[in-house]
Amino acid sequence: MVIDFSKILNKQQRQNIANAFLTPFSWLYGTGVWCRNAAFNAGILKETSYDVPIVSVGNITVGGTGKTPHVEYIIEGLLANYPQYHIGVLSRGYKRLTHGFVMARDTLTPRDIGDEPYQIYHKFLGHIALAVCESRRKGIEEMLKIDPAINLFLLDDAFQHRYVKPKVNIVLCDYNRMPYNDRLLPLGTLREPMYRMVKQADFVVVTKCPNDIKPIDIKLIKEKLGLFPSTELFFSNVNYGNPVPVFPRANVKLDNLSWMSSDDFILGLTGIANQRPFVKYLRQFQAGVRVMHYDDHHDYTREDFKDITRVYSQHKGRRKFIVTTEKDAVRILNNAYFPPEMRDYIYYIPIRVGFLNYEDREFIPELVRRIQA
The missing domain is CATH 3.40.50.300 (P-loop containing nucleotide triphosphate hydrolases)
Structure with missing residues (x-):
């Protein structure tokens, strides 16, 4: 018999149980970090300096x-x-x-x-x-x-x-x-x-x-x-910044997300550590948005692109685009599995500090x- 604790305990109770389980491991990890830093501070582990700053x-x-x-x-x-x-x-x-x-x-x-x-x-x-x-x-x-x-x-x-x-x-x-x-x-x-x-x-x-x-x-x-x-x-x-085509010779133009209306659709695609700010940015515009998130530094496979194409095709929109991050764009541009027929419709959003x-x-x-x- 498998017990579904999600139906018995509320979110805070489940979090308390998880914290109790993980706390000893956090102590062990902290002890290891302290010992390593102490070894460097005492000169047991050596830091190397260089003439170049x-x-x-x-x-x-x-x-x-x-x-x-x-x-x-x-x-x-x-x-x-x-x-x-x-x-x-x-x-x-x-x-x-x-x-x-x-x-x-x-x-x-x-x-x-x-x-x-x-x-x-x-x-x-x-x-x-x-x-x-x-x-x-x-x-x-x-x-x-x-x-x-x-x-x-x-x-x-x-x-x-x-x-x-x-x-x-x-x-x-x-x-x-x-x-x-x-x-x-x-x-x-x-x-x-x-x-x-x-x-x-x-x-x-x-x-x-x-x-x-x-x-x-x-x-x-x-x-x-x-x-x-x-x-x-x-x-x-x-x-x-404004959208930039992942494939520079894209024939379908997307100059600004603010020009999209509620009849349009954006499929957000992320493989970064923290996608929340990017997703929040996409959702401020009028177009409908769905986001597909993968692990940080994800190396997209042929099957991933099949799933992405399927989701993109299922959603209706007067205009439809895939919008991704600059880091994801680097991997997609160099990935032979990305469908050629989708190259006109994928853009990335550059960011500046x-x-x-x-x-x-x-x-x-x-x-x-x-x-x-």
Whole structure:
């Protein structure tokens, strides 16, 4: 006999049972994290410093804080205003099918270097060097051998990778999931306790803030984070651009989602860690919306595209489009299984980071000041 607890217990009771079950595992995880950090702090595990300044962009939660658009914002700001920097970007290349050190080049695909590194590399093609490697130390050393002109490194998602000692640590926090309201894995989404961010972050950026965030909210966040006076605190938001065809030669135009009416239909397609802001964005328009969500960095299969095409065909609409994220677009563009007959109808929404005017400071000049200190 199988007991369906969902019919016996309410949501809060089920959550309490799950919390009780997961709490010992969270304690064990926290103990392991504490021991590892203590080993680094005591010098048992060694951090390596380099003559080239290194900026780490990371977080203390599992995914979804906006690391890639912030890395792109930093690259764009440095290229525009500080041309003396020859930037090297180093990432792990999550969910790539290769192993070890791989230097990005035009002939490689997202499967070779990962979707986010591929996106960054092609967005700044010819202006940066980029590589992927599980070992950040090996990655830095190999990149310097190949391109000795690199004089600034950006490490993507490297706050937990303590074998490299960065000159500047940037830690991102999601406004909708602040660390002081969270718990350690697997009870919550924290990779490590908030105190390490407080102790070792040079910059904390609260991401995905509402455009109309109140001064009192900023004050409360600042108080609850409890950062040192030397830590720079910034607030950023996400700005969505107009739709862009995934396949550049699309014959059916979709210039602006606001032009769609209630007679139109959007099939949202996401394979990202936190799809909620993107879905919320799609639902603000008049068109009917259905969303198909896959795991973060999902590698779409032939069967996935059959399901997507079936759902798309079932829905009626005067005009119908598939609208996806920029990260998903990278994987779809390079996927041979995507149906050719659907290429005219799939668009992605580009996103850009914007920094809120907080205490009349600008992020890029403050970052450069820390790099040069």
